[in-house]
Amino acid sequence: MTNILPPEEDRILTWSAPEHMHHMRTRIWYFIACALVAFCIVYSVMTEAWSFTGLIVVLTILYWKIHRQELDHCEIQLWRNGFAMNGVFSEWGECEGYWILKCHDYYELHIEKRNGDCVKIQTGDVDPYQLHDLLPHFLPQLADRREKVLDTIIRICKL
Numbered sequence: 001m002t003n004i005l006p007p008e009e010d011r012i013l014t015w016s017a018p019e020h021m022h023h024m025r026t027r028i029w030y031f032i033a034c035a036l037v038a039f040c041i042v043y044s045v046m047t048e049a050w051s052f053t054g055l056i057v058v059l060t061i062l063y064w065k066i067h068r069q070e071l072d073h074c075e076i077q078l079w080r081n082g083f084a085m086n087g088v089f090s091e092w093g094e095c096e097g098y099w100i101l102k103c104h105d106y107y108e109l110h111i112e113k114r115n116g117d118c119v120k121i122q123t124g125d126v127d128p129y130q131l132h133d134l135l136p137h138f139l140p141q142l143a144d145r146r147e148k149v150l151d152t153i154i155r156i157c158k159l
Helices: 027-046 050-068 128-137 149-156
Strands: 013-018 073-078 082-085 088-091 095-102 107-113 118-122
Touching: 013 118, 027 050, 073 118, 082 118, 095 128, 107 128
Parallel strands: none
Antiparallel strands: 013 073, 073 082, 082 088, 095 107, 107 118
16 A cells, blocks of 8 residues: 555546435434433443443443534545555555445445455445446456445444
8 A cells, every 4th residue: 555646647537425324314213312322321320330321421422423523525536556545545456356335325335455454435426337347447346245234233223
């Protein structure tokens, strides 16, 4: 991984998209979340698990503060010899392959590296079929890959 980017004129594709999906939560979601937090606090007080009480309060405050912030946008650029995510360049040789996750109202590109890292970005305005046509020239498609269980839970629970 290097920070030296190829020349701008050789760039094939560039786009910017949110770091992750911003979920619209309903009143029911907030009611369930508050009920769960209240239950955990009551349970921890009844069992005199004061460290658990503190943990629930701290996690609730952190979650609230983190989700009040504006979403960061990531920029990805593709060249014939690699890609850059937020200015950090990686050559295609460092990568194992790619796959695209289709969600309800967006697509997410996953580029897996040989060292175990995974770069994820929403496709934004870019047509995912255009990416399917372009990326096999540089990387193999990892058709057997699926979303991790924890990521699925986070997406379903709108965390």
